Amino acid sequence: MELSPSPEGQVLLEQVREFMAEHIYPNEDTFREQIKEAGSPHAFPPILEELKAKAHDKGLWNMFLPHLNPDEPGTRLSNVDYAYVAEELGKVSFASEVFNCAAPDTGNMELLHLFGTPEQKERWLYPLLESEIRSSFAMTEPDVASSDATNIQTSMVREGDEYVINGRKWFISGAEGERCKVLIVMGKTDPEASRHRQQSMILVPRDHPGVEIVRTMKVFGYEDRGGHPEIRFDNCRVPVDNLLGEEGGGFAMSQARLGPGRIHHCMRSIGVAERALGLMVDRALVRVPFGKPVAQQSVIQNWIAEARIEIDQVRLLCLKAAYMMDTVGNRGAATEISAIKVAAPNVSLKVLDRAIQVHGAMGVSQDTPLANMYAHQRTLRLADGPDEVHKMTIARREIKKHDPDFRMT
Numbered sequence: 263m264e265l266s267p268s269p270e271g272q273v274l275l276e277q278v279r280e281f282m283a284e285h286i287y288p289n290e291d292t293f294r295e296q297i298k299e300a301g302s303p304h305a306f307p308p309i310l311e312e313l314k315a316k317a318h319d320k321g322l323w324n325m326f327l328p329h330l331n332p333d334e335p336g337t338r339l340s341n342v343d344y345a346y347v348a349e350e351l352g353k354v355s356f357a358s359e360v361f362n363c364a365a366p367d368t369g370n371m372e373l374l375h376l377f378g379t380p381e382q383k384e385r386w387l388y389p390l391l392e393s394e395i396r397s398s399f400a401m402t403e404p405d406v407a408s409s410d411a412t413n414i415q416t417s418m419v420r421e422g423d424e425y426v427i428n429g430r431k432w433f434i435s436g437a438e439g440e441r442c443k444v445l446i447v448m449g450k451t452d453p454e455a456s457r458h459r460q461q462s463m464i465l466v467p468r469d470h471p472g473v474e475i476v477r478t479m480k481v482f483g484y485e486d487r488g489g490h491p492e493i494r495f496d497n498c499r500v501p502v503d504n505l506l507g508e509e510g511g512g513f514a515m516s517q518a519r520l521g522p523g524r525i526h527h528c529m530r531s532i533g534v535a536e537r538a539l540g541l542m543v544d545r546a547l548v549r550v551p552f553g554k555p556v557a558q559q560s561v562i563q564n565w566i567a568e569a570r571i572e573i574d575q576v577r578l579l580c581l582k583a584a585y586m587m588d589t590v591g592n593r594g595a596a597t598e599i600s601a602i603k604v605a606a607p608n609v610s611l612k613v614l615d616r617a618i619q620v621h622g623a624m625g626v627s628q629d630t631p632l633a634n635m636y637a638h639q640r641t642l643r644l645a646d647g648p649d650e651v652h653k654m655t656i657a658r659r660e661i662k663k664h665d666p667d668f669r670m671t
Contacts, residue, residue, distance in 0.1 A: 265578070271344075286313065324361075344529070345581055353533040353534065363526075366523075367390055371391065396441040397443065398444075398445045425501075425502060445468055474493065479491060531606040531639060539617065542569070546566070573613065576606050597656055
């Protein structure tokens with residue numbers, strides 16, 4: 263099992279690290295200051311535009327898409343290659359956007375690439391690939407347990423050459439951003455079909471009549487740039503041509519989207535954990551209670567050692583999942599994807615919690631990125647499937663190795 267980056271991937275990784283050191287880390291404070299000056303958490307700070315232009319010029323762009331056509335913009339990488347790159351991007355909250363590798367656009371671009379018509383690609387995919395616009399993915403609903411995607415209730419009724427959409431969605435990341443121009447909405451087109459053929463996906467322009475942002479949803483008190491709003495669709499009419507893929511194919515497409523998306527989150531989570539470990543060690547060396555740096559205390563050394571061990575373990579699991587995706591496909595790697603989706607955020611949260619403890623009161627304040635990182639990482643135990651669902655999936659597959667006829671009752 264080859265888990266090292268390819269020669270091409272290694273070159274790109276070094277370029278990304280150099281870009282981060284030269285342009286991203288030195289501008290973290292500028293980014294935050296410009297957001298504050300704009301007076302809105304959803305503003306697009308000028309420094310971001312500058313950094314995106316530099317990354318684009320250097321070809322550090324759309325690196326998450328491993329199977330683009332040669333005539334489309336993007337760098338051809340394996341999932342293993344991208345795992346190393348994404349880890350670096352995870353160390354700074356806005357870095358992925360600089361390289362046009364930010365969720366939810368990444369998953370939406372993959373959907374459009376795989377299932378979009380030529381007209382849909384022209385209108386939405388190519389502007390997304392060039393970062394001229396942004397997008398959102400509207401699946402989660404407030405009235406049902408959305409961890410089971412077949413539960414969704416938003417209706418999509420065909421009337422002539424239009425679909426009429428009615429329903430509520432929430433935690434629709436990025437939909438309040440000024441550059442968000444399109445939503446991929448998942449709803450039911452045929453409630454009488456079999457359980458996994460009731461759902462479809464439809465492209466809805468963000469400013470379309472019948473689309474209303476009801477409220478902003480905060481995460482641990484944070485209002486992220488682009489927001490996670492609740493959205494109401496009230497007799498929203500869109501052309502039949504806006505259907506993405508085939509009618510009834512929504513559930514299957516959601517699984518195709520979530521596989522890569524899940525592992526991308528995990529790759530970035532490892533970067534978060536690495537940065538938290540670095541901050542913890544730096545703080546432990548200079549914080550001096552009771553006459554000596556806390557780095558000399560055995561309990562802190564134990565935390566540092568455990569963090570090093572656990573990060574390296576979870577990185578290997580992530581690389582294995584990426585390798586499986588490259589060699590046997592997303593379906594063949596389903597167990598490994600579920601495993602890393604559980605493991606990575608939990609390891610990251612454990613390292614963050616101890617880094618916060620070493621920092622003392624500073625750790626829960628805005629003076630370090632730790633509190634904000636913790637809030638984001640905690641959501642990943644829910645986003646793209648809660649831990650319990652992934653564990654159930656892993657357990658079922660493990661049981662079937664011993665009893666192929668095993669079924670849940």
